[in-house]
Amino acid sequence: MAKKASKSTESEPLKLFYIFYNQERWDNWLKTLRDADFEGDPKSDQMPEGLRLLDGFTEDVTLSVMKIIKLFQNKRFSKEESLDKIAQVEVIVMAPAPDEEIAGIVETIQLPKLVLFAGSRKFLTGEFDKDIKTLIKKGRALSEKDMEQALEAAAHIGASAIAGVSCCGKYIKDDIEEPTPFDEWLFECERMYEGMASLKNFDESVGDED
Numbered sequence: 001m002a003k004k005a006s007k008s009t010e011s012e013p014l015k016l017f018y019i020f021y022n023q024e025r026w027d028n029w030l031k032t033l034r035d036a037d038f039e040g041d042p043k044s045d046q047m048p049e050g051l052r053l054l055d056g057f058t059e060d061v062t063l064s065v066m067k068i069i070k071l072f073q074n075k076r077f078s079k080e081e082s083l084d085k086i087a088q089v090e091v092i093v094m095a096p097a098p099d100e101e102i103a104g105i106v107e108t109i110q111l112p113k114l115v116l117f118a119g120s121r122k123f124l125t126g127e128f129d130k131d132i133k134t135l136i137k138k139g140r141a142l143s144e145k146d147m148e149q150a151l152e153a154a155a156h157i158g159a160s161a162i163a164g165v166s167c168c169g170k171y172i173k174d175d176i177e178e179p180t181p182f183d184e185w186l187f188e189c190e191r192m193y194e195g196m197a198s199l200k201n202f203d204e205s206v207g208d209e210d
Contacts, residue, residue: 021064021089027098029057034102058109059191061093065120066195067202069162072124074203079124086124090117111181112188114151119158119192128159132167135160136186143182154185161193168193 033053040048065086072082093113097103122128129135139153161167168190172183179187 020068020085021061021092023092025060026092029060030098030102030106033057033105054105054108058112059195061089061109061113062116062188062191062195063199065089065116066162066192066199069120069123070196070199070202076203082124083121086117086120112184112191115154115158115185115188116192118151118155119162119189122155122159123162128163129156130160130163130165132157132160132165132171136168136171139182139185140180143180147181150182151185154182154189157186158189158192161189162196164193164196166193 033050036048036050036053038048038050040046040051068077068082068085068089071077072079077085090113094110094117097106135153135157139150139157142150142153157167168186172186172190
């Protein structure tokens with residue numbers, strides 16, 4: 001007669017093999033953007049194809065990282081495993097552009113993602129401040145003086161957003177003509193908050209990659 005599985009074995013989280021982000025996925029996005037039309041029809045009110053694709057591109061990166069966080073919360077991955085997987089995505093996303101033709105586009109993606117990776121690491125370590133109002137005031141004051149410390153403040157905001165703290169909507173102005181890097185980080189923090197909310201039921205299907 002077969003022995004019954006021990007209680008500890010039954011409760012052990014199932015290890016899943018998700019593909020969050022890889023070089024091929026990144027390269028495919030870059031190829032699509034390289035061929036896209038960013039000018040659009042001047043007579044049309046519709047957003048140019050390239051800008052729509054760019055928005056989808058940036059969301060894809062954010063959601064890939066948020067899925068790692070979600071699986072950490074679901075005890076699928078340890079903190080160390082999650083940090084390693086996020087680092088793997090970061091290496092791909094923050095690498096230099098493959099050529100000058102696409103360099104400008106890559107840079108517009110990379111700047112906001114600084115807070116995605118920094119905020120995700122802070123969330124996983126569990127050491128972050130949730131006083132959003134004070135952090136935003138501090139970050140704005142530092143944004144033109146000390147970018148490193150401004151990013152540090154933004155990373156706390158990003159970690160709070162991942163934790164479910166409503167963060168940035170009322171602090172973001174949609175009509176900013178020339179957003180500062182700190183503004184870009186707040187946009188990304190809001191995307192992180194929305195991304196986690198959209199993944200409420202993620203992990204219900206084993207092997208989900210999308």
